[in-house]
Amino acid sequence: NAGVTQTPKFQVLKTGQSMTLQCAQDMNHEYMSWYRQDPGMGLRLIHYSVGAGITDQGEVPNGYNVSRSTTEDFPLRLLSAAPSQTSVYFCASSSPERGHYGYTFGSGTRLTVV
């Protein structure tokens, strides 16, 4: 049981490049979310999904796209990377049964945009 797996762990992009951050969970959780973590700002919600085929915006969605074609996978796409997107990105999952009981997080992707 791997939990939540994020790839890659580290990435350097040039301004304007695009890329996809991968997230997969093997716990059959319906809820999945993407957060970014910046110094002094805690975790900010980018996009979230309550099930396959259903996604919605969080607090800071601009510049990011998501899709949820399967329960297991929730990739985050950066359309045209900007230095302001330099951050640590976390994917997390939960289930309706665990709805009150918080998320299981991946170990993060550290992204630098130069």
Add this chain to the structure above:
Amino acid sequence: TQLLEQSPQFLSIQEGENLTVYCNSSSVFSSLQWYRQEPGEGPVLLVTVVTGGEVKKLKRLTFQFGDARKDSSLHITAAQPGDTGLYLCAGLSSGTYKYIFGTGTRLKVLA
């Protein structure tokens, strides 16, 4: 926009001391979680509180949810170096699936 303010932002104490971390908001949450995060890792859930006034204990850690479900506190008794880390509170907005995170409290316990 809902905000969760944590205080203090930073805390450095000696082993054996007690401490309290606060998580405050003007919004009501249906539940509130506390997480601990270590460098290079994702946050790990410590506890969830659901009922206003609820108190939960996890060994030397005591968590309390405010009566109005707008605030919470984390109290650590006799802190140990292993308690060092970033402590985050997160609230579940009523009627939504959004977890909003606080700004975090970075704790360092010196041996």
